[in-house]
Amino acid sequence: MQSPIPVLSMRKLYLSTTDRQEFIAELGQAARDVGFFYLEDHGISLAEQVKVLDTAKAFFALDNRAKEQVQMIHSPHFRGYSANYTELTAGRRDRREQFDIMDELPAQDPSTTRLEWQRLIGPNQWPQQLPTMKTQLLNWQDKLTEVSLLLLEALCESLEQPANALAKTIDKGPYRHTKLIKYPGSSETAGQGVGAHKDPGYLTLVLQDENSGLEVEFEQQWYKVAPRPGAFVVNIGELLELASNGYLKATNHRVTSPKSGVTRYSSAFFMAAQLDASVPVLKLPPYLAKHAKGPTSDPDNPLLHNVGNNVMKGRKRSHPDVSARFYSQEVECSSC
Numbered sequence: 001m002q003s004p005i006p007v008l009s010m011r012k013l014y015l016s017t018t019d020r021q022e023f024i025a026e027l028g029q030a031a032r033d034v035g036f037f038y039l040e041d042h043g044i045s046l047a048e049q050v051k052v053l054d055t056a057k058a059f060f061a062l063d064n065r066a067k068e069q070v071q072m073i074h075s076p077h078f079r080g081y082s083a084n085y086t087e088l089t090a091g092r093r094d095r096r097e098q099f100d101i102m103d104e105l106p107a108q109d110p111s112t113t114r115l116e117w118q119r120l121i122g123p124n125q126w127p128q129q130l131p132t133m134k135t136q137l138l139n140w141q142d143k144l145t146e147v148s149l150l151l152l153e154a155l156c157e158s159l160e161q162p163a164n165a166l167a168k169t170i171d172k173g174p175y176r177h178t179k180l181i182k183y184p185g186s187s188e189t190a191g192q193g194v195g196a197h198k199d200p201g202y203l204t205l206v207l208q209d210e211n212s213g214l215e216v217e218f219e220q221q222w223y224k225v226a227p228r229p230g231a232f233v234v235n236i237g238e239l240l241e242l243a244s245n246g247y248l249k250a251t252n253h254r255v256t257s258p259k260s261g262v263t264r265y266s267s268a269f270f271m272a273a274q275l276d277a278s279v280p281v282l283k284l285p286p287y288l289a290k291h292a293k294g295p296t297s298d299p300d301n302p303l304l305h306n307v308g309n310n311v312m313k314g315r316k317r318s319h320p321d322v323s324a325r326f327y328s329q330e331v332e333c334s335s336c
């Protein structure tokens with residue numbers, strides 16, 4: 001079956017006006033039809049990509065004691081290591097190990113925080129055995145933010161909006177989240193590496209190693225997202241689906257475990273709006289608006305305009321152990 005996933009070259013953004021317009025049109029079409037695309041010529045070198053995957057390998061190769069020291073269960077901010085089968089997606093346990101970081105910030109003073117999502121803000125946990133990991137990953141996160149901000153502007157233009165149409169939702173800095181991931185091999189035919197889901201933010205950039213496993217749902221069928229060296233796999237998240245009133249698609253995707261004896265490593269970068277923002281619904285011109293049927297409504301996964309609540313909803317659902325330790329089970333929904 002032929003892959004429906006288009007390949008876009010970001011170089012076109014910097015060439016002639018015609019090339020730029022062409023890129024914006026291709027981007028708009030990919031984001032609308034599939035919600036997934038490969039991005040090439042994004043300015044991040046293959047060497048840097050390889051180094052991030054090497055860091056993932058080095059981290060997951062640490063002994064259990066070292067990994068337990070930075071386990072997510074110690075962090076109300078959902079940072080650090082989670083072992084196989086601790087994460088829940090679509091109600092089932094994922095067979096993957098992860099290491100999660102977000103912006104490196106001090107935790108907010110509990111006596112002045114009113115809203116639950118304010119507790120997402122805080123410091124990361126870093127393993128003392130890998131002293132260069134902090135600088136490397138925070139730097140990586142900054143670089144991927146730059147690429148994602150350019151894509152967000154181009155996407156706004158593809159919707160016939162000013163490039164800065166969503167700037168108010170990120171003017172204090174977007175909410176960023178980076179994961180290193182290890183999918184161990186499995187003898188099951190379709191083992192759940194991560195179950196089918198949509199990403200909660202604006203955009204996600206995934207770096208894959210040479211092993212396939214990522215799959216995307218397109219026209220009710222699942223397609224493999226084959227590895228493509230040097231490219232990022234980009235997908236549209238729920239906040240863009242909301243902002244475009246369902247014109248752009250936050251597409252379902254999942255990862256199937258590699259076969260026995262194979263280990264797959266990846267890294268995902270998620271960019272959302274700032275946590276205190278409310279995502280506006282952009283006013284599309286009639287020729288686009290007629291295809292905007294409203295965001296998907298799923299009673300098990302309500303999309304919340306309030307960014308902090310939407311992010312918190314996803315974190316609580318994915319990490320019930322962390323959630324049970326630090327939070328009530330209800331998503332606070334004062335101004336969803």
Ligand SMILES: O=C(O)CCC(=O)C(=O)O
Pocket residue numbers: 179181194199206208214253254255266267268
């Ligand atoms: O590992 C991958 O290829 C994708 C992971 C993913 O979809 C996620 O963590 O949200």
Ligand SMILES: [Fe+2]
Pocket residue numbers: 197198199204253
């Ligand atoms: Fe995802």
